[in-house]
Amino acid sequence: xxxxxxxxxxxxxxxxxxxxxxxxxxxxxxxxxxxxxxxxxxxxxxxxxxxxxxxxxxxxxxxxxxxxxxxxxxxxxxxxxxxxxxxxxxxxxxxxxxxxxxxxxxxxxxxxxxxxxxxxxxxxxxxxxxxxxxxxxxxxxxxxxxxxxxxxxxxxxxxxxxxxxxxxxxxxxxxxxxxxxxxxxxxxxxxxxxxxxxxxxxxxxxxxxxxxxxxxxxxxxxxxxxxxxxxxxxxxxxxxxxxxxxxxxxxxxxxxxxxxxxxxxxxxxxxxxxxxxxxxxxxxxxxxxxxxxxxxxxxxxxxxxxxxxxxxxxxxxxxxxxxxxxxxxxxxxxxxxxxxxxxxxxxxxxxxxxxxxxxxx
Amino acid sequence: xxxxxxxxxxxxxxxxxxxxxxxxxxxxxxxxxxxxxxxxxxxxxxxxxxxxxxxxxxxxxxxxxxxxxxxxxxxxxxxxxxxxxxxxxxxxxxxxxxxxxxxxxxxxxxxxxxxxxxxxxxxxxxxxxxxxxxxxxxxxxxxxxxxxxxxxxxxxxxxxxxxxxxxxxxxxxxxxxxxxxxxxxxxxxxxxxxxxxxxxxxxxxxxxxxxxxxxxxxxxxxxxxxxxxxxxxxxxxxxxxxxxxxxxxxxxxxxxxxxxxxxxxxxxxxxxxxxxxxxxxxxxxxxxxx
Amino acid sequence: xxxxxxxxxxxxxxxxxxxxxxxxxxxxxxxxxxxxxxxxxxxxxxxxxxxxxxxxxxxxxxxxxxxxxxxxxxxxxxxxxxxxxxxxxxxxxxxxxxxxxxxxxxxxxxxxxxxxxxxxxxxxxxxxxxxxxxxxxxxxxxxxxxxxxxxxxxxxxxxxxxxxxxxxxxxxxxxxxxxxxxxxxxxxxxxxxxxxxxxxxxxxxxxxxxxxxxxxxxxxxxxxxxxxxxxxxxxxxxxxxxxxxxxxxxxxxxxxxxxxxxxxxxxxxxxxxxxxx
Numbered sequence: 001x002x003x004x005x006x007x008x009x010x011x012x013x014x015x016x017x018x019x020x021x022x023x024x025x026x027x028x029x030x031x032x033x034x035x036x037x038x039x040x041x042x043x044x045x046x047x048x049x050x051x052x053x054x055x056x057x058x059x060x061x062x063x064x065x066x067x068x069x070x071x072x073x074x075x076x077x078x079x080x081x082x083x084x085x086x087x088x089x090x091x092x093x094x095x096x097x098x099x100x101x102x103x104x105x106x107x108x109x110x111x112x113x114x115x116x117x118x119x120x121x122x123x124x125x126x127x128x129x130x131x132x133x134x135x136x137x138x139x140x141x142x143x144x145x146x147x148x149x150x151x152x153x154x155x156x157x158x159x160x161x162x163x164x165x166x167x168x169x170x171x172x173x174x175x176x177x178x179x180x181x182x183x184x185x186x187x188x189x190x191x192x193x194x195x196x197x198x199x200x201x202x203x204x205x206x207x208x209x210x211x212x213x214x215x216x217x218x219x220x221x222x223x224x225x226x227x228x229x230x231x232x233x234x235x236x237x238x239x240x241x242x243x244x245x246x247x248x249x250x251x252x253x254x255x256x257x258x259x260x261x262x263x264x265x266x267x268x269x270x271x272x273x274x275x276x277x278x279x280x281x282x283x284x285x286x287x288x289x290x291x292x293x294x295x296x297x298x299x300x301x302x303x304x305x306x307x308x309x310x311x312x313x314x315x316x317x318x319x320x321x322x323x324x325x326x327x328x329x330x331x332x333x334x335x336x337x338x339x340x341x342x343x344x345x346x347x348x349x350x351x352x353x354x355x356x357x358x359x360x361x
Numbered sequence: 362x363x364x365x366x367x368x369x370x371x372x373x374x375x376x377x378x379x380x381x382x383x384x385x386x387x388x389x390x391x392x393x394x395x396x397x398x399x400x401x402x403x404x405x406x407x408x409x410x411x412x413x414x415x416x417x418x419x420x421x422x423x424x425x426x427x428x429x430x431x432x433x434x435x436x437x438x439x440x441x442x443x444x445x446x447x448x449x450x451x452x453x454x455x456x457x458x459x460x461x462x463x464x465x466x467x468x469x470x471x472x473x474x475x476x477x478x479x480x481x482x483x484x485x486x487x488x489x490x491x492x493x494x495x496x497x498x499x500x501x502x503x504x505x506x507x508x509x510x511x512x513x514x515x516x517x518x519x520x521x522x523x524x525x526x527x528x529x530x531x532x533x534x535x536x537x538x539x540x541x542x543x544x545x546x547x548x549x550x551x552x553x554x555x556x557x558x559x560x561x562x563x564x565x566x567x568x569x570x571x572x573x574x575x576x577x578x579x580x581x582x583x584x585x586x587x588x589x590x591x592x593x594x595x596x597x598x599x600x601x602x603x604x605x606x607x608x609x610x611x612x613x614x615x616x617x618x619x620x621x622x623x624x625x626x627x628x629x630x631x632x633x634x635x636x637x638x639x640x641x642x643x644x645x646x647x648x649x650x651x
Numbered sequence: 652x653x654x655x656x657x658x659x660x661x662x663x664x665x666x667x668x669x670x671x672x673x674x675x676x677x678x679x680x681x682x683x684x685x686x687x688x689x690x691x692x693x694x695x696x697x698x699x700x701x702x703x704x705x706x707x708x709x710x711x712x713x714x715x716x717x718x719x720x721x722x723x724x725x726x727x728x729x730x731x732x733x734x735x736x737x738x739x740x741x742x743x744x745x746x747x748x749x750x751x752x753x754x755x756x757x758x759x760x761x762x763x764x765x766x767x768x769x770x771x772x773x774x775x776x777x778x779x780x781x782x783x784x785x786x787x788x789x790x791x792x793x794x795x796x797x798x799x800x801x802x803x804x805x806x807x808x809x810x811x812x813x814x815x816x817x818x819x820x821x822x823x824x825x826x827x828x829x830x831x832x833x834x835x836x837x838x839x840x841x842x843x844x845x846x847x848x849x850x851x852x853x854x855x856x857x858x859x860x861x862x863x864x865x866x867x868x869x870x871x872x873x874x875x876x877x878x879x880x881x882x883x884x885x886x887x888x889x890x891x892x893x894x895x896x897x898x899x900x901x902x903x904x905x906x907x908x909x910x911x912x913x914x915x916x917x918x919x920x921x922x923x924x925x926x927x928x
Contacts, residue, residue, distance in 0.1 A: 051547055051660050071550050071660045078551040084544035088566040088648075098552035101562070153552055387832075388739050395735040396747070398728045401776070402800050403753050406765040409775065413768050452674045459667035463659055471671070473915065477679055480911045482861025483759075484881040485900045488888065489682040492689050497893055499685065523678050546661050556662035578755070585758025587864035592885065605760040605864070612764050612868070621768075624761040631756035638756075639749045 001062045001156045001189050002027050003048060008057030010043055017043040018054070019213035025191060027062075030183045032200035033193045035210035036236065041193045042081075042161055044210065048191065049159050050074045061156060077150030077188075079160040083142045085134035091145055092130040095120055098153035120148040123182075140171040147179075151186075160192035164199060176203050197237045201225060209233050231349040234275040241281070241319050243346075247272040252348045255314040257292045261348040271351040274343070278322040282342040283308070283331060291340040294319055296333055301325065313338065410628045413621035425611075425619035426626065433599045434607035435626075437515065441590075441603060442583040445522040449579055450572070453530025457568075458560070461538035462546060472535065478527045486524045487592025490517055513595030518603060521589040526579045533575035537568050570645035574638065581634040585627055686904060689897045701898035710880040711902075713791055717879075718859035721798035726852045729806025730844070736807070737814045751808070754801045759864025766797055767869045789871030794879060797865040802855030809851035810844055813921075817843055846921040853917060857910040861903065 003025040010018040017040045025031050033041040046052040048059055050071035058067045066074060085094050095117045099108055108116070121127040124144040134142055143163060150158060163179065164172040180203050183190055194200050200207045201221040209216040209224060209232070217229040228234040245254035250265035252258065252272055259274060287293065294310040301307075306328040308321045319341065323331075333339055415422055425431060456475060460468055478486065493499050494511040504511060511517045545567065549559040565572070587605040594601045596610060604623060612620035690698060701707070736748050754762065770777040770787040780787055787793050817840065825835040863881040871877045878886075880903060887896035 049551060051551070071547075072553050072555065074551075075553075076551060078548070080544050080548055082544060084548040086545055086548075086563055086567075088569075097549070097554070097562070101549070101552065101554040101558045149548075149552070388735075391731060392735050392739055392741055395728070395732045399732060399747060399751070402796075402803055403750055405775065406762065406769055406800065407750075407753065407757070409769050410761060410765045413765075448674075452671065455667040455674075456671040459664060459671055462661050463664045463668075465664075465668070471675075473911075474675060474680070477683070477911075480857055480861075480907045481683070482863065482881050482900075482903055482907065484863050484884050485686065485861070485904060488884060488896060488900055489685050491888065492685040492893065492897065493682055495893075497891075520678075524682070527678055543659075543661065550660045559661065560663070581756050585756075585761070587758060587760040588862075588881065591863075592888065605758050608760050608764065609868075617768070620764060624758075624764055627758045627761045631753060631758070631761075634756040635749050635752055638752065639745075 002060075003157060003189065003191070004058075004060040004063070005044070005048065006058045006060065008044070008047055008054045008059070010040075010047060010052060010054050016213050018047065020057070021210075021213070021215055022057075023208060023215060023218065025189060027189055028187045030180070030190045030192075030203065030205045032204035032207045033191060033210055034197060034200040034207050034236075035195065037195060039210045040213040041195075041210040045159050045161055045191060045193050048157075049076050049078050051078070075153065075156050077147075077153065077155030077158040079143075079146045079150050079158070079163055081162040081165055083134075083146040085142055085146060085149070087134050089133075090130065091121070091126070091132050091134070091137070092117055094134065094145060095149045095152050097149065116152065120152055123151070124148045138171075139167050140175055143167065143175060147182075151188075155188070158188050158190040160190070162193055162195070164194070164196075172199075179203060201237075209236065211236070228275075228347065231273065231275065234347065234349075239278050239320060241276045241278060243274040243276065243317070244351075245272060245274065246270065247348060247350065255292070255312065255317075257290055257343075259343070259346055259348060264348060264350065267350065272348050273351055274346045274348045276343045276346045278307070278320045279305075280343060280345045281319070281321045282344055283321055283323060283327075283333075284340050284342070285331065285333070285337075287340045288342050291342045293338055294341050296335050296337050296339060298335060299328070299333070308333075310339070310341070407628060410621055410624050413617060414625040416621075417618040421618050422622045422625075425616075425622035428619070430598050430602070431604075431607055431611075431619075431623055434602045434604045434623075437518065437602065438584050438604040440515070441519050441522040442580055444519050445526050445583045446576060446580050448523060449526055450530050450576060452527075453532075453534050453575060454560075454565070454572075456531045457534035457538045458564070460535050461541075462543055462564075475531050475535075476528050478524050481524075483525060483586065483588025484592055486589040487521050490520050490524075490593055494520075512593050513597065514601060517593035518590050518601060521593045522583050522586055525586050525589050526583045529579035529582065530572065530575035533571045533578075534568055537571040538564070541567055570641050570648060574641045574645065577634055577637050577641065581631065584630060683904070686897055686900050689894070690901045693894055693898060697894070698898050701895045702902050706874050706878070707880070707883055707899055709875045710878050710883045713794060713877065714860055714880040717791060717794040717798050718856050718862075720795050721802050721859050722852050722856040724795075724799050725802045725806050725855050726848060729803065729851060729855075730810055730848060733807045733810040733814055737811060752804050754803050759801065759862070760868075762800055763797065763865040763868035766793075766800060766865065770796060770869065788869050789873075789877065791870075791877055793869040793871070794866055794877060797869050798859040798862060801862055801865050802859050805855040805858065806848065806851030809847045809854065813844055813847040814840075843924070846917060846924050850914060850917040850921060853910060853914050857907060857914065860910070861907060
């Protein structure tokens with residue numbers, strides 16, 4: 001089932017949580033809503049679920065306007081951040097709840113309830129916990145039970161609020177791969193909220209980057225990571241170096257370094273910032289064409305890569321560079337050495353408030 | 362050894378090496394003073410009730426309780442509690458649902474107003490109903506014209522009991538339901554549960570111990586109230602006397618053994634209340650600290 | 652109502668709040684306002700004459716004086732009881748802990764006749780005290796004894812949880828810095844308990860001011876000497892002096908509300924204190 005969000009706004013008092021958001025989600029997709037806390041991503045998820053009513057705008061499920069449909073009738077599966085398992089019910093009764101509260105005519109027979117619940121518990125590989133209570137389970141187990149409970153009502157879409165937020169690092173990694181596999185298996189349109197870029201990049205088919213109640217960019221993980229549409233997306237996804245300078249008619253100047261910025265050809269003269277990923281900078285002992293001299297302050301070996309911290313010789317600004325360990329060993333540089341940096345890839349953004357950047361599904 | 366009171370709780374038993382300096386004097390002295398104080402003001406009065414009740418033997422004791430006036434007082438006391446407790450229970454659940462599960466303006470004022478009856482003198486709690494329903498009250502003439510009696514009759518006693526026990530259930534449930542948040546109710550809603558289904562299957566089972574706790578305290582006060590019902594009762598023997606009022610009358614007639622016999626019933630009720638309360642507290646602590 | 656609140660998916664707000672407000676108004680607010688409205692039918696001079704009559708003033712002095720004394724006794728001993736219950740282990744501690752709430756559970760009339768029997772001239776405690784020349788029952792001292800009984804749990808129950816939550820590290824830090832046991836108590840523990848202690852004191856005082864059932868048996872109820880204010884209200888009612896009874900009641904209601912306000916402020920202070928930690 002597809003989901004369309006049309007121009008949705010939502011305020012809490014004076015705080016604007018969502019500001020004219022539009023978004024299309026295709027059937028069977030697994031979409032991540034990614035953003036910092038307070039960006040409005042959870043509000044967007046709750047509006048889709050029907051847990052919040054938008055001040056304006058519409059939500060469509062498969063083209064059908066569901067904005068006024070009550071949450072009880074919306075047939076969404078919702079997994080809460082802290083699971084919200086019913087603490088006085090067994091795991092079995094938790095999963096069976098959605099079936100047992102149906103109107104008498106639609107309520108499945110007890111045998112069918114038993115069968116469906118056990119099937120779901122098997123799906124999340126926790127059938128052996130059926131008679132336990134939520135407080136007897138680990139965080140990861142509770143998370144999977146919350147998912148089984150949400151799936152019990154055979155929802156049209158699955159919505160997950162920070163599904164791995166409350167788990168420790170190791171369980172989190174396991175569980176997100178498991179979720180990815182589960183999604184490929186059941187192929188249910190799914191949306192999850194996260195503030196963890198790694199999680200979004202690893203799990204999602206598409207990422208929706210949300211900031212200050214607006215959508216900054218929508219795209220595949222590769223597109224969002226490699227071609228960030230806005231300065232915010234550049235900073236939020238991964239480490240990035242910023243070079244401050246000016247753009248004049250398509251030429252950007254940053255200290256001694258110039259870059260071609262054809263996308264800003266019409267700009268007469270404006271302050272601009274170039275964003276360069278640490279692994280997109282070449283490092284050499286000898287100066288190259290338009291390279292930038294810098295002095296090594298630290299070199300830190302982190303697993304297979306070496307993270308170098310340098311200060312530019314022209315203006316003292318800090319630069320971070322990441323090189324593979326072999327490359328670093330070949331270079332043979334140490335703290336105090338002068339090296340020459342050449343950005344392989346950079347993106348230049350004007351330093352005007354990004355007014356033109358809005359929702360661009 | 363002076364640092365003992367500030368160390369972790371430990372048994373008072375003296376350490377194996379019994380030298381004078383090693384005896385924890387401070388804890389022993391403080392505990393003795395505290396227990397003496399409690400004995401003088403709590404345990405001895407409680408013991409006195411049973412001692413006085415049985416002073417003249419079981420025969421007098423049983424006769425005092427079997428007395429028809431005592432019997433009708435017991436029945437009226439039960440009646441007042443049977444009406445007041447469920448009404449205040451329903452009110453407590455409604456108030457806690459509104460206050461804990463929704464945001465609205467004036468919430469704190471509402472919580473303060475619900476607690477108001479606790480700070481009103483019992484005598485005034487009775488007086489205010491006399492001012493409304495009494496012969497000289499607002500509705501007095503109208504009631505008299507229609508041959509309805511509230512003051513110096515059973516309805517007045519029920520009203521006064523309702524007033525003094527008003528906050529008990531609500532004040533237990535409100536903080537508990539606020540602490541439990543709304544996520545479980547939201548989860549029930551997403552799973553398709555109606556409002557009543559959510560209340561019965563999710564909210565109430567979650568607060569059952571707090572609810573029971575409130576009901577126990579509410580019931581104890583409803584059966585034991587004296588000042589408020591005294592004002593509205595009229596003290597008509599066999600008709601408008603609750604058990605506490607019956608005790609006063611018998612006592613003032615110098616039938617001390619009979620008065621204490623009836624009082625011992627209420628003292629037993631108090632002890633049962635305390636026992637239940639302690640049990641419920643232990644269960645609630647176990648359940649809510651998860 | 653819709654503008655009054657934020658949207659929520661949970662139903663039943665209008666029903667629940669509507670019932671709450673209706674029931675609150677019928678049982679509490681309208682009857683209470685009756686007392687004030689009745690007073691407004693009096694002229695100021697008449698009101699003043701009622702509430703400042705010598706017999707009524709004497710009853711204020713007794714009620715507030717005995718309540719203050721009882722609350723003070725309970726503040727000192729309640730703190731001690733809370734300390735002993737939290738910090739020491741002795742046989743029967745849990746039973747004692749449960750029995751502290753007895754004054755909440757025991758009907759006031761029962762407490763009243765029990766205390767009277769105890770402190771009367773021939774009672775268990777009255778007899779030895781009489782030999783020392785101290786007369787308790789049927790004197791203002793008896794009023795104080797009854798008010799101490801009914802106010803006993805308040806200080807214990809407000810101080811106890813704060814004491815339980817008090818971090819051990821605070822005391823250990825003080826001791827590691829060289830403080831003696833007494834310095835640790837007076838400079839570290841007591842200041843942390845003070846808001847709770849004051850709250851308990853005020854609660855006990857407020858309860859004592861309005862108390863009736865446990866007092867009238869032991870007080871002797873002699874006008875000008877051992878008659879408490881709630882009793883003067885009842886006496887006036889029995890003489891069909893509704894206006895006089897209501898006037899005195901309004902004075903007590905205003906006092907109670909002022910105390911309630913004080914308690915709320917103290918509790919806010921307590922929460923801030925605890926929030927800081």
